[in-house]
Amino acid sequence: MSLLANWYDFRDLGNPVARLIEALQDAGLSGGWIYAISGLLGAIGILSFVGVAAVINIWIERRLIGRIQVRRGPNRVGPFGLLQPVADAIKLIQKEALQPDNADGIMFTLAPIVIFIPAILAFSVLPWGEHMVLADLNVGVLFLLALSSTTTIIIFMAGYASNNKYAILGSMRVIAMLISYELPVVLALLGVVLFAGTMSLTGIVSFQETYWSWLIFFQPLAFLIFLLGSTAELNRTPADIAEAESEIVAGFHIEYSGMKFGLFYAVELVNTVAVSAIIASLFFGGWWTYGLEEFIPGWILFIGKIYSIYFIFIWFRGTLPRFRVDQLMAFAWKVLLPLALINAMMVALEIFIWTEYEISAGIVLPIFAVVNFALAGVLIVGFGRVMSRTMERFPKLPRLVKDIDVPLPEPSTA
Amino acid sequence: MSIVLLAARVDLEHVLIVGAVLFAIGLYVALSKRNAVAVLMGIELMLNAVNLTFIAFARFVESPRPLDGHVFVIFVITVAAAEAAVALALAVAVYRHRETIDVGKISLLRW
């Protein structure tokens, strides 16, 4: 695909930036300044998207959850309640910011600030268009995984600094859950990296473009594992045992109020968008959509894909009840991790066959797609059967105390 | 002024000195702390300093296979992870039996 290189070609915003840089070079600006300006432009672009998304998503999420639960959602402030996020922000800013007496002051303030770093930095490697990527790292996929692994520590910081039993319990739970779900996620992405043969996100998108197919058709199992695993990593409702209002009140952010609480609320939305964007570019071709990007700018398609996946996350949140801790752990270790292991082995075998015998992609890729879909179906159904057999069942009839062989205390004669 | 000029670039010597300072801090922590977890933290710092010098040599020194230094660092990280897992498990187990993780008071094998 050759995009027009004219500056007014907004199908790829990388082109106007490149024009601007060329113009600056002609004006005789030194290389360092040009580099700084290009970096600044990219950073500002990403941050404005993140800011707008964080504000809009509050509205989208509350409205959609309302619809799912057959109510209206916020509809008083502005048309369709569109100004609700603004009202929320103003309210949060001017609320009294309490800090418990025995909290760890510096850590307590630092945690909601630092937690934004991994969330925002994840956007730096995402390709928005062919030339529209801030940092095309060769280790892009691992970079994202490394960022998500640091979130664990920051959430623990918040819980520990609050010095509250619910908070510390929530943050211990969140660490246990995040590390459990990190393994399937890392292994699922190993399958993607094996298939594409590169860790760079730009490389993975151009792999999908070269072979004219989204990676979800070759890696359905990896997609499912990544989707479910990242739902848990995001701490959202089917897996929100870290906050669990009905069990541990609000978990790690129980003591946070005012704008600091608002930051925790916002970072969840930013993280969700980041994960949706990662899924969109790894499994759904990023900006590439079977030639449609010639007519509609690729980055608009990308944003469309991001919000389609974001809708799935909202759907999960609106319909699924919260799991118990042990169920959630068992699901990660006994279902997702074995499936991810089998998937990685299978992909390695396929890639080995493909490269070793030098079969043309046109023959081998459809076969891989069929095989992987069949494997995914068989594994999911089979694992469901096996696991449901070994899972402990609840007693069918309610057991009474007299049914259990516990010696009841003798009534005292005295 | 000359010191500023000396620091205005990064050469092998500079990285080695940074690594040495990091190693010395790790050594101090590992030797002088009472808590077993703190001792382990010092050891991890020392391993990091060594890794830093590996990377520096891989970057600056002439070699037919410069990236072997990186491979070595990967192995050091692997061994460090295994070591941390076992050492912290030992600390937990020792706490269970002796009710302390002060390395000065753990004297099972003294006499």
Place this chain on the structure above:
Amino acid sequence: MLEEFGRAGFLLMFALAFPILPIVASVVFGVFKMRPRRPDPIKTATYECGVETEGDALGQFNVRYYVYALIFVVFDVEILLLYPWAVALPTAGLAGFVAGALFLAILVVGFAYDWAKKALEWV
């Protein structure tokens, strides 16, 4: 490669400014008395659903958390070692594939051991 990381570094600085801005706004509101700030001992006490706090929150935790972390660290390192293999596989040939498959097999053995020894149960 350094250029790419440098631009990510630009974003890092902005990412710090992003959350600090609302915090600063909140503080400024406080300075101009547009935001209440009247802490009292009841407000700033640790919140435990209305019951008075007993003991310290940061007490001892169960060992099951540690067992999970242990297995996680080992697997994380092993999977990390598989990533360079994944990138190099197309040029590695049969020997490379067998090496990686053996590595994965050893990982599976460890995993099977954990499962059989019930180290994966949340008890």
Place this chain on the structure above:
Amino acid sequence: MDDLGVVIAFWALAAMTIGAAAMLILVRNLMHAILFLILSFVGVAGLYITLSADFVAVAQVLIYAGAISVLMIFAVMLTPLSERDNSGNFLQLPALVLSGLVIAGVTFVALETEWREAGRGSFDTTAAEIGEALLSPFVLPFEIASVLLVAAMIGAIVIVRDD
């Protein structure tokens, strides 16, 4: 390396790393010490990036800051509050002397040796080369690493579990 931006980044990261590591000695609370250690790990990862080792830098963050520090946090949380101090023992002065000797010795050797500097630029990509190195000359250590990790895991589980 003469690029000004890289040099500034290197020295800033070096200051951050060493400062955070030095705080490890000073802070009283063990949990704060772990957080400073994590900051130090991240700083080392940044130093790796300035030395153009991208894969190792990411591995450093993923393993040290993301995994080993979790292990340390859990190990601390498993012990009661009275055991969570970061005080020193009677070896402080000898340790200080020894550390000073290490710095002096390494600095002397680093400055006096004639290094065979290659004068090459930064590496372009490292992950694929590391993979190839792991698969041809280092294939035996690669497999042994796997066995070592599994052995460490089994041993640690046996140690840590009561039954």
